[in-house]
Amino acid sequence: MKIASLDDGSPDGALVVVSDDLRMQRPCTDRTLRDALDMKRLVPELTEQPFDEGSCGAVLPRATQFLDGSAYVNHVDLVRRARGADMPPSFWTDPLMYQGCSTFIGPQDDITGDPDWGIDFEAEIAVITGDVPQGASADEAAGFIEYVLLINDISLRALIPDELSKGFGFVQSKPPSATSPLAVTPAALPGWDGRKLHGILHVDLNGQPFGRANAGVDMTFDFGTLIAHAAKTRPLPAGTIIGSGTISNRDADEGPGQPVARGGRGYSCIAEQRMVETILTGQAHTPFLRPGDTVKIWMQDDAGRSIFGTINQKVAPWP
Amino acid sequence: MKIASLDDGSPDGALVVVSDDLRMQRPCTDRTLRDALDMKRLVPELTEQPFDEGSCGAVLPRATQFLDGSAYVNHVDLVRRARGADMPPSFWTDPLMYQGCSTFIGPQDDITGDPDWGIDFEAEIAVITGDVPQGASADEAAGFIEYVLLINDISLRALIPDELSKGFGFVQSKPPSATSPLAVTPAALPGWDGRKLHGILHVDLNGQPFGRANAGVDMTFDFGTLIAHAAKTRPLPAGTIIGSGTISNRDADEGPGQPVARGGRGYSCIAEQRMVETILTGQAHTPFLRPGDTVKIWMQDDAGRSIFGTINQKVAPWP
Numbered sequence: 001m002k003i004a005s006l007d008d009g010s011p012d013g014a015l016v017v018v019s020d021d022l023r024m025q026r027p028c029t030d031r032t033l034r035d036a037l038d039m040k041r042l043v044p045e046l047t048e049q050p051f052d053e054g055s056c057g058a059v060l061p062r063a064t065q066f067l068d069g070s071a072y073v074n075h076v077d078l079v080r081r082a083r084g085a086d087m088p089p090s091f092w093t094d095p096l097m098y099q100g101c102s103t104f105i106g107p108q109d110d111i112t113g114d115p116d117w118g119i120d121f122e123a124e125i126a127v128i129t130g131d132v133p134q135g136a137s138a139d140e141a142a143g144f145i146e147y148v149l150l151i152n153d154i155s156l157r158a159l160i161p162d163e164l165s166k167g168f169g170f171v172q173s174k175p176p177s178a179t180s181p182l183a184v185t186p187a188a189l190p191g192w193d194g195r196k197l198h199g200i201l202h203v204d205l206n207g208q209p210f211g212r213a214n215a216g217v218d219m220t221f222d223f224g225t226l227i228a229h230a231a232k233t234r235p236l237p238a239g240t241i242i243g244s245g246t247i248s249n250r251d252a253d254e255g256p257g258q259p260v261a262r263g264g265r266g267y268s269c270i271a272e273q274r275m276v277e278t279i280l281t282g283q284a285h286t287p288f289l290r291p292g293d294t295v296k297i298w299m300q301d302d303a304g305r306s307i308f309g310t311i312n313q314k315v316a317p318w319p
Numbered sequence: 320m321k322i323a324s325l326d327d328g329s330p331d332g333a334l335v336v337v338s339d340d341l342r343m344q345r346p347c348t349d350r351t352l353r354d355a356l357d358m359k360r361l362v363p364e365l366t367e368q369p370f371d372e373g374s375c376g377a378v379l380p381r382a383t384q385f386l387d388g389s390a391y392v393n394h395v396d397l398v399r400r401a402r403g404a405d406m407p408p409s410f411w412t413d414p415l416m417y418q419g420c421s422t423f424i425g426p427q428d429d430i431t432g433d434p435d436w437g438i439d440f441e442a443e444i445a446v447i448t449g450d451v452p453q454g455a456s457a458d459e460a461a462g463f464i465e466y467v468l469l470i471n472d473i474s475l476r477a478l479i480p481d482e483l484s485k486g487f488g489f490v491q492s493k494p495p496s497a498t499s500p501l502a503v504t505p506a507a508l509p510g511w512d513g514r515k516l517h518g519i520l521h522v523d524l525n526g527q528p529f530g531r532a533n534a535g536v537d538m539t540f541d542f543g544t545l546i547a548h549a550a551k552t553r554p555l556p557a558g559t560i561i562g563s564g565t566i567s568n569r570d571a572d573e574g575p576g577q578p579v580a581r582g583g584r585g586y587s588c589i590a591e592q593r594m595v596e597t598i599l600t601g602q603a604h605t606p607f608l609r610p611g612d613t614v615k616i617w618m619q620d621d622a623g624r625s626i627f628g629t630i631n632q633k634v635a636p637w638p
Contacts, residue, residue: 011357011556038330062556064381065421067490091485098487102384102421103556112453113552134431156552166410168417169488171386175553233432233475234494237330237381237422 007057017044025051037238053309056181058104067230068243070096071221075248095229110316118158119289122246123268123297132236142224147183181309195222204296211266213249326376336363344370356557372628375500377423386549387562389415390540394567414540414548429635437477438608441565442587451555461543466502500628514541523615530585532568
C-alpha cells in the first residue's frame, strides 16, 4: 500500500491511500497519518479521486522522533576526508547516528537558506516505525517497519565544521529534511528484502543525472540495525523516522566512484562529488546549491514506474 | 495560567487548565496541548474538578522539536573538566545546543536504564514556543515563548564520551527527558523577566537537598538568545521545546560551588557534584543513580507554593 499526506494547510496534512499506479487516491477514516499510527489502523474510505503528487506535503510533517544514521560508511569516509577529518575504524562496526530535526517539509517545498551556508542535498532512504520497545534486537526492530520513503536531508556544509567542533552534533547545519510524496508499506515495495531497499536512487541536479547509486549496495548497517541502535536506551514511539544517511556506492575497483557523466553511479550529495573531484583533479569544482538550482530524487520499478513519487525542490531566492 | 496534560493513556494526554493554587482543573475545548497550540487558542470549559498532580503525564509528550541549550556555561565547563575535555573560549559567546529526543516522559515516570550506563539527572528550565519564523532575532524570539516548565534531562554519563567522540552528538546517552506536571504562561510566572526565570530550582536526591541553584543567575544565554540560535536556519513550529541546559551557579568567590550540605547552592546534576568532589578531595564519591534512587525537582514562589508541581522520579529495577 502507498500513502501520502495532502498539503491542506493543516500541520499534519490529510492522509490518503494512493493506488499503485499513482492515479487515484482515497481519504482515510483517520484524518492524518499520525492519527492512523496512534490508532494502529489504516482504513481507506470508498470514495476515489484523482491523485496529484504535486498536492502532497511531507508524508509525516511532524515525526515523533527523527534519527538519521550514516549507514553507507563509504559516504562518511569521503565526506570526512573532504573536511580533513579522519574516520575511526569503529565506524565500520558501530553505527553513526544523530538526532535530526523531527519536522519535515514537503517534496516540492523550496530549500531556503543563505547560499554562503553551503547548501547541499543528501538523498536517503528512510523508514517510519511502529512502537519499538527499548532494547529491541536488530531482528525484532526490522519487524516494526511500517513504511519506507525517501528523504532529502538538506545539509549546510559551511556550517558543519564549526558546529561539529563544538561536540554536540548538528543543529543549525541540518534544517528540516523533505520527504518523498509517498510512503510505501514493505509488503508493496519492490526490492525490499526486509532490512534494505534494493534499487537505483535517481538524483538529478538542474535536470542532469547526478546520482544513480543502488541503495541495496554498500549499506553497512541495515534498517534493523539502525532501529536497534536508536532503541538501545529508549522506546521509539510509532511515527519515529529512521534515516539511512546518504546513499553511496564504491566503484567496482573499490575507489570512490565516478560521476554519472563518466559512466559511474554518481553521488547522492554534492559534497561527495566535490571530494572525488579533489581526488581526481586536486580541486573541487561543482558548487553547492545556489538560488534557482533544482534537485530531483526518485526511484522507479523495473517497469519504470515511480515508486515514491519525486522529491522536486528548488532553492529559493535569498534573503 | 497554568496547564497540565493528564495521563489518560492517549499519546498526547488530556489538556487541563489548573488553578493557581493547584487545587482545581478544567478541561479544554481542544483535547490536547498540541491541538490547542495548532489552533492558537486555549479555551477552558466551565466544569471544575479537583486537580491531582499525580495524574499528570508530560505536559507535551510529543514536542514538535526539542533543542536543548547549555546556557549555564559554568556547568559545561565543569562537566567537560570532569571528562577531561577542554572548553573553547567561544563557548562563552556562541550558544552550545543539541537536538534532543522530541518525546517526553511524565513527571512521575520511572527512569529506566542499566546502572552501568551512569544514569544522571539534569534539572533545567525549558520553554514551549509558538510559531517562530526562521531568522528571528533574540528580542523577537523571546516574544514567542508560550509556556515555561521544568525538565529532567536524563543523561547516561558512561555512554557520553564514546558517543560524543563520534562527532554527531548525543543519541543513546540522552533518552527522553521528563517534564514537570505543569507549564505556566510567562504572564503568570513569578520571577520571569521576559528572557530568564529568577528563582531557586530545588533538587532533592533520595530525600536530601542536593541543589538549590538560582535559575536567574549565571545564565550566559537567555531564552531569547537560545530560541534565535535554534531558528537561524529553520522555523520552529508551535510546540517546540527549548531547554536551558543544567542550571549551575558559581560560588561567590567564582569557584565551582559548594554542596548544599556545606552551605552552598549545590548542583542540578550528579556529574557536577562529582567534579567538585574531585577538585576538593582528588576523587569523586557520589555515585550515579542506582535502582530505587529518587530525584525530586521543583520551584516554589515566595509564599512556598509549588509553581510547576514536582518532578518526582524513581530509578526502576534493571533489567
